Amino acid sequence: TQLLEQSPQFLSIQEGENLTVYCNSSSVFSSLQWYRQEPGEGPVLLVTVVTGGEVKKLKRLTFQFGDARKDSSLHITAAQPGDTGLYLCAGADSWGKLQFGAGTQVVVTP
Amino acid sequence: ETGVTQTPRHLVMGMTNKKSLKCEQHLGHNAMYWYKQSAKKPLELMFVYNFKEQTENNSVPSRFSPECPNSSHLFLHLHTLQPEDSALYLCASSQVGQGLETQYFGPGTRLLVL
Numbered sequence: 001t002q003l004l005e006q007s008p009q010f011l012s013i014q015e016g017e018n019l020t021v022y023c024n025s026s027s028v029f030s031s032l033q034w035y036r037q038e039p040g041e042g043p044v045l046l047v048t049v050v051t052g053g054e055v056k057k058l059k060r061l062t063f064q065f066g067d068a069r070k071d072s073s074l075h076i077t078a079a080q081p082g083d084t085g086l087y088l089c090a091g092a093d094s095w096g097k098l099q100f101g102a103g104t105q106v107v108v109t110p
Numbered sequence: 111e112t113g114v115t116q117t118p119r120h121l122v123m124g125m126t127n128k129k130s131l132k133c134e135q136h137l138g139h140n141a142m143y144w145y146k147q148s149a150k151k152p153l154e155l156m157f158v159y160n161f162k163e164q165t166e167n168n169s170v171p172s173r174f175s176p177e178c179p180n181s182s183h184l185f186l187h188l189h190t191l192q193p194e195d196s197a198l199y200l201c202a203s204s205q206v207g208q209g210l211e212t213q214y215f216g217p218g219t220r221l222l223v224l
Binding site for chain 2: 033088090096100
């Protein structure tokens with residue numbers, strides 16, 4: 001079983017601050033996905049990273065896949081209240097099966 | 111309707127009741143999934159259907175019974191549930207066999223078992 005650990009579990013920051021959340025595993029993944037889940041909704045895919053060391057940017061969000069494809073980070077610059085949500089990482093094995101982490105709850109207050 | 115829809119959005123049931131959760135995907139996908147989401151725990155994959163055939167059952171208790179009549183509809187029949195089954199039940203769909211797979215989730219059914 002590929003266990004994905006996300007840290008921190010909870011993060012509360014003020015609008016305009018930066019934050020980083022982490023997703024770590026002892027296993028290698030073929031790809032890794034980040035989802036955001038807002039209250040009352042299902043998770044929505046933000047990005048998929050495939051290559052070790054890959055960095056992808058989505059506006060103020062920067063995603064990095066570790067060189068060994070075992071870990072990933074999500075960095076948000078100048079956070080806004082709209083960034084509030086549960087951030088989930090999910091690693092895919094070679095058959096495409098997804099394993100989810102427990103998520104990081106991010107709260108951005110005005 | 112677009113994307114993945116789920117009904118009902120909220121459900122309260124007693125341990126002796128029988129109820130069903132419904133999921134419909136309007137994306138033309140060939141795979142559908144049921145997940146259980148409990149607080150502070152990873153999403154737990156329950157069942158997977160590819161082309162209407164069940165391909166995965168992750169040791170789910172028999173009080174949960176899935177049904178997939180066609181590639182657009184997925185049901186989860188519930189009977190004699192336990193309070194620990196209270197959770198958010200998420201349905202997802204994806205197109206399998208075309209490289210990187212993205213799962214599209216419905217809004218979930220919030221279930222409370224009394």
